[in-house]
Amino acid sequence: SHQSSNDSTKRQRVMVIGGDGYCGWATALHLSKKGYDVSIVDSLIRRLFDHQLGLNSLTPIASIHDRVRRWKDVTGKDIGLYIGDICDFEFLAEAFKSFEPDAVVHFGEQRSAPYSMIDRSRAIFTQHNNVIGTLNVLFAIKEFREECHLVKLGTMGEYGTPNIDIEEGYITITHNGRTDTLPYPKQASSFYHLSKVHDSHNIAFTCKAWGIRATDLNQGVVYGVRTDETEMHEELRNRFDYDGVFGTALNRFCVQAAVGHPLTVYGKGGQTRGYLDIRDTVQCVELAIANPANPGEFRVFNQFTEQFSVNQLAALVTKAGAKLGIDVQTTTVPNPRVEAEEHYYNAKHTKLIDLGLRPHLLSDSLLDSLLNFAVQFEDRVDKKQIMPSVSWKKIGVKPKTVAA
Numbered sequence: 480s481h482q483s484s485n486d487s488t489k490r491q492r493v494m495v496i497g498g499d500g501y502c503g504w505a506t507a508l509h510l511s512k513k514g515y516d517v518s519i520v521d522s523l524i525r526r527l528f529d530h531q532l533g534l535n536s537l538t539p540i541a542s543i544h545d546r547v548r549r550w551k552d553v554t555g556k557d558i559g560l561y562i563g564d565i566c567d568f569e570f571l572a573e574a575f576k577s578f579e580p581d582a583v584v585h586f587g588e589q590r591s592a593p594y595s596m597i598d599r600s601r602a603i604f605t606q607h608n609n610v611i612g613t614l615n616v617l618f619a620i621k622e623f624r625e626e627c628h629l630v631k632l633g634t635m636g637e638y639g640t641p642n643i644d645i646e647e648g649y650i651t652i653t654h655n656g657r658t659d660t661l662p663y664p665k666q667a668s669s670f671y672h673l674s675k676v677h678d679s680h681n682i683a684f685t686c687k688a689w690g691i692r693a694t695d696l697n698q699g700v701v702y703g704v705r706t707d708e709t710e711m712h713e714e715l716r717n718r719f720d721y722d723g724v725f726g727t728a729l730n731r732f733c734v735q736a737a738v739g740h741p742l743t744v745y746g747k748g749g750q751t752r753g754y755l756d757i758r759d760t761v762q763c764v765e766l767a768i769a770n771p772a773n774p775g776e777f778r779v780f781n782q783f784t785e786q787f788s789v790n791q792l793a794a795l796v797t798k799a800g801a802k803l804g805i806d807v808q809t810t811t812v813p814n815p816r817v818e819a820e821e822h823y824y825n826a827k828h829t830k831l832i833d834l835g836l837r838p839h840l841l842s843d844s845l846l847d848s849l850l851n852f853a854v855q856f857e858d859r860v861d862k863k864q865i866m867p868s869v870s871w872k873k874i875g876v877k878p879k880t881v882a883a
């Protein structure tokens with residue numbers, strides 16, 4: 480193969496769990512391109528969620544097998560494939576023993592807040608899938624690869640929206656004359672976001688108890704679709720979610736603008752979050768792997784580059800639309816979620832910058848190209864999937880076949 484000239488004994492082996500998903504696929508390709516020996520672990524359950532709810536990616540995406548074959552054709556590089564559920568410990572143990580990872584990047588969770596709030600069974604599924612899957616990864620590291628660095632995707636939503644600055648993982652508090660550095664308080668507001676809090680606690684405990692080395696990447700909302708590697712062939716193209724369950728704020732607004740749907744601002748629109756370009760997701764993960772945590776260390780990075788409120792995003796997309804001759808309207812949708820709509824927000828995010836992150840900030844040109852990208856696929860948009868259909872308050876125990 481093209482790699483025979485490399486010293487394969489020196490190449491770092493990285494297992495990308497959730498490598499068929501939005502962040503995971505882009506990251507797997509990026510790491511492979513950079514010379515890491517990459518294997519993807521994925522149950523493909525995300526593709527099943529789409530079938531079950533009647534949703535689809537804006538972009539047509541190739542099967543994982545075709546994706547990996549195409550990558551080999553285009554670059555000469557192999558990406559290993561382990562199809563299975565990490566909640567099945569026997570499967571995960573076999574993948575660990577056969578691949579022997581030096582680092583595990585764990586993206587493999589149910590990641591939609593609305594999905595976790597559809598009904599009781601989805602709430603339970605989300606916490607079971609995420610919490611047990613992560614526990615299995617921790618046990619696999621302890622049992623088979625003690626030195627392996629866990630790079631775990633957390634979320635900025637673990638912190639909620641406190642009325643003080645958000646620190647990176649820890650806060651130093653003086654109380655009754657004594658001082659300690661403690662985990663930053665967690666106030667998540669969906670069963671999904673809470674699953675990440677539970678994961679963080681389990682990881683922190685096993686770092687202390689077993690000496691595991693871990694980095695929790697508290698990522699903000701990701702936007703964009705193209706990375707250098709996914710651009711190399713249409714079969715390498717990434718997924719792009721725009722629906723009310725899996726679509727995220729800025730990506731949704733670009734698709735809404737492209738098809739002439741008013742931008743769906745939930746409630747007052749003052750909800751502020753950290754955001755980052757998917758090209759920075761792959762860069763951050765690489766930086767975390769290249770600079771591993773020490774044994775026993777539970778490191779937390781806030782992984783985002785800029786803060787925006789929903790109203791600010793709507794204004795930016797409206798302006799970008801005008802440049803393309805699209806008259807973008809905005810509508811206020813009664814908020815289906817329970818969250819603060821006007822609040823203080825100032826979250827630190829310096830640790831990845833200190834490691835060398837060079838952010839792709841949200842620019843006019845990026846927004847133009849994202850809008851153009853959405854316009855290119857506008858025929859594939861199912862407008863019925865745009866309005867939110869999951870209510871935080873209406874969740875009940877009755878199973879729902881469709882989100883509506």
Ligand code: NAD
Pocket residue numbers: 496497498499500501502503520521522523524525526563564565566585586587588589590608612632633634635698699700701702727
């Ligand atoms: P995604 O749904 O596109 O991908 C997740 C992948 O994990 C899917 O391919 C799915 O099949 C797989 N998976 C889920 N459960 C699994 C299991 N038990 N065993 C094996 N594979 C499993 O999600 P994404 O947007 O790529 O997000 C990836 C990670 O990043 C998630 O942990 C998410 O919480 C986190 N994150 C995402 C965003 C964002 O804006 N997309 C922001 C912050 C954090």
Ligand code: USQ
Pocket residue numbers: 590591592593633634635636637672698699700701725726727728729731743744745746748750751752753789816818
């Ligand atoms: N929002 C709107 N209109 C929309 C969509 C969203 O006003 O059409 C609002 C939401 O009410 C919320 C904010 O925008 O206040 C962000 O919502 P989102 O759906 O873009 O993001 P969220 O549910 O928080 O989840 C996404 C990913 C999740 C990740 C998280 C990072 O799906 O996996 O963990 O972003 S963070 O928000 O930092 O916790």
